[in-house]
Amino acid sequence: xxxxxxxxxxxxxxxxxxxxxxxxxxxxxxxxxxxxxxxxxxxxxxxxxxxxxxxxxxxxxxxxxxxxxxxxxxxxxxxxxxxxxxxxxxxxxxxxxxxxxxxxxxxxxxxxxxxxxxxxxxxxxxxxxxxxxxxxxxxxxxxxxxxxxxxxxxxxxxxxxxxxxxxxxxxxxxxxxxxxxxxxxxxxxxxxxxxxxxxxxxxxxxxxxxxxxxxxxxxxxxxxxxxxxxxxxxxxxxxxxxxxxxxxxxxxxxxxxxxxxxxxxxxxxxxxxxxxxxxxxxxxxxxxxxxxxxxxxxxxxxxxxxxxxxxxxxxxxxxxxxxxxxxxxxxxxxxxxxxxxxxxxxxxxxxxxxxxxxxxxxxxxxxxxxxxxxxxxxxxxxxxxxxxxxxxxxxxxx
Amino acid sequence: xxxxxxxxxxxxxxxxxxxxxxxxxxxxxxxxxxxxxxxxxxxxxxxxxxxxxxxxxxxxxxxxxxxxxxxxxxxxxxxxxxxxxxxxxxxxxxxxxxxxxxxxxxxxxxxxxxxxxxxxxxxxxxxxxxxxxxxxxxxxxxxxxxxxxxxxxxxxxxxxxxxxxxxxxxxxxxxxxxxxxxxxxxxxxxxxxxxxxxxxxxxxxxxxxxxxxxxxxxxxxxxxxxxxxxxxxxxxxxxxxxxxxxxxxxxxxxxxxxxxxxxxxxxxxxxxxxxxxxxxxxxxxxxx
Numbered sequence: 001x002x003x004x005x006x007x008x009x010x011x012x013x014x015x016x017x018x019x020x021x022x023x024x025x026x027x028x029x030x031x032x033x034x035x036x037x038x039x040x041x042x043x044x045x046x047x048x049x050x051x052x053x054x055x056x057x058x059x060x061x062x063x064x065x066x067x068x069x070x071x072x073x074x075x076x077x078x079x080x081x082x083x084x085x086x087x088x089x090x091x092x093x094x095x096x097x098x099x100x101x102x103x104x105x106x107x108x109x110x111x112x113x114x115x116x117x118x119x120x121x122x123x124x125x126x127x128x129x130x131x132x133x134x135x136x137x138x139x140x141x142x143x144x145x146x147x148x149x150x151x152x153x154x155x156x157x158x159x160x161x162x163x164x165x166x167x168x169x170x171x172x173x174x175x176x177x178x179x180x181x182x183x184x185x186x187x188x189x190x191x192x193x194x195x196x197x198x199x200x201x202x203x204x205x206x207x208x209x210x211x212x213x214x215x216x217x218x219x220x221x222x223x224x225x226x227x228x229x230x231x232x233x234x235x236x237x238x239x240x241x242x243x244x245x246x247x248x249x250x251x252x253x254x255x256x257x258x259x260x261x262x263x264x265x266x267x268x269x270x271x272x273x274x275x276x277x278x279x280x281x282x283x284x285x286x287x288x289x290x291x292x293x294x295x296x297x298x299x300x301x302x303x304x305x306x307x308x309x310x311x312x313x314x315x316x317x318x319x320x321x322x323x324x325x326x327x328x329x330x331x332x333x334x335x336x337x338x339x340x341x342x343x344x345x346x347x348x349x350x351x352x353x354x355x356x357x358x359x360x361x362x363x364x365x366x367x368x369x370x371x372x373x374x375x376x377x378x379x380x381x382x383x384x385x386x387x388x389x390x391x392x393x394x395x396x397x398x
Numbered sequence: 399x400x401x402x403x404x405x406x407x408x409x410x411x412x413x414x415x416x417x418x419x420x421x422x423x424x425x426x427x428x429x430x431x432x433x434x435x436x437x438x439x440x441x442x443x444x445x446x447x448x449x450x451x452x453x454x455x456x457x458x459x460x461x462x463x464x465x466x467x468x469x470x471x472x473x474x475x476x477x478x479x480x481x482x483x484x485x486x487x488x489x490x491x492x493x494x495x496x497x498x499x500x501x502x503x504x505x506x507x508x509x510x511x512x513x514x515x516x517x518x519x520x521x522x523x524x525x526x527x528x529x530x531x532x533x534x535x536x537x538x539x540x541x542x543x544x545x546x547x548x549x550x551x552x553x554x555x556x557x558x559x560x561x562x563x564x565x566x567x568x569x570x571x572x573x574x575x576x577x578x579x580x581x582x583x584x585x586x587x588x589x590x591x592x593x594x595x596x597x598x599x600x601x602x603x604x605x606x607x608x609x610x611x612x613x614x615x616x617x618x619x620x621x622x623x624x625x626x627x628x629x630x631x632x633x634x635x636x637x638x639x640x641x642x643x644x645x646x647x648x649x650x651x652x653x654x655x656x657x658x659x660x661x662x663x664x665x666x667x668x669x670x671x672x673x674x675x676x677x678x679x680x681x682x683x684x685x686x
Contacts, residue, residue, distance in 0.1 A: 019573045023428060032424050042420040047428075050572035052435060052579035201465075203478065219485045221478065 238310030313366020436580030439625020468530030
């Protein structure tokens, strides 16, 4: 039953498992969908979808699968509720049921399209136009028993149309992200091991036994420290002109990283298009406030996790030629690509986050340099999903 | 499978949307934990109280902290106390059961009737925490190796778990949950919520307050958007302060109740002074 919906969900990228599908079947056999498509919409979403970031995909898949199937059952259900509310004891007779089923949906939809074409403005009350509070079949908060609801709150929502509203679009994980979501993503970046700092609040059983025995049986408790995150992170950001369109997202990332308190050490560096002999300490990228890249490699041990943020788009010469640096006063004796190789070789964990969506990497202006850099440093797009993969990469052993 | 006799429909001081009611009833009927996510201040924690009250069941709250371990919710074996007692010999230390204390989940299991358990802010704990609870939540039973006892739930409790998405929950855990995301209430729903808490509120005041509230939320780049609980406090402040409705949108009195961060505070004031309160056309809360 609905098995095509299962595969459709998976093809839309909602990770549904057999376990969840079986739960849904169990729920359906208990009548938890309340015999309506909207009930089924809620039920299936609650059981199958486990993250608000997948709600939008679910809506799309649902719309795809059930488009055009607006069950008359639902209308009956609606009428039933309506009647129940009015006179609780009243049972609906088959004749009455038929009355509501006779509202032809195709006809209704055709009329709606027609009226959408005719109607140019808001309209509330009355019996014909799309609006609220009237007896027209179109709109919401009205009293037409077989109407088509358009937006608005209703207990008896039409499921397909709710799905079509796509109100969870804003939560998609592949949309570019806000500060908090960055923070959440960054929290995953941790590595517990050292026992050098923090309060001693864990009972060390072995030591306790040892020291109690040493004291001839007088109980001597020994406490040890809990484990702490040892991740050291360095964020290296491009502040070149081509990054201007991405300023907003980069500053969000910056503030998220800055606010993250769980890193053992956190450093920020800047570069202009590519890295050469110097790496800068502020976004102005002036020699006055810079560090020799050699020194940078000396100061930061290989245990630092390096995150480059940049569009990796530049003139090929900037990357591959001696003297190719974009700033006139920056003569470089080695091409940028050599420096990138050097940095990539020095650190154990290194990724590149690119604010340009991955699907454009092959077509954008900077495609050539993106391809070159991507070969040296694993590149991910700057979205929540890209960030997740990047962090997985950072955690994995090289 | 347990039969749920009465369905959850919200309580008089907690307005639950139809979706949410559905999810609660599905979770209760299937005997699965209900995982609730949503923006801070959308009433995730209040939901469990409301379920308990609505279905007239006892509520056990297990507050999760960063140091909480999964076992703490089942039982605690107080080794240290036992060791100390053995030192002084004034307690019977031979019976280990004196030193086994049941946690919130354990208590819920042995309760003589069905109860509601709230596992609050599960994402505060260590990343492995949910995995450690998988089995116990699935079969609603656990062993106490120290005494050889097995505690099995007499009635499957209704388990509500809240999460602020600070940490990702493991897939295996998610598969066993019913999931619901509480989206931020729209203006009509919010008006209803406020009215529940302040039944005698002047209509004009409520309208103006909501207008101002959604305007503030629509400002881009706020570090922390005000949420329902802040709105309720603010309305309270407006009422106590005797502010006239006309002033609300022009002056935003007691803004400190709504906005908790310095930078946001100035951003809002600046926006108010430069542009006044012009609402954008986009739906606040859903689009970022």
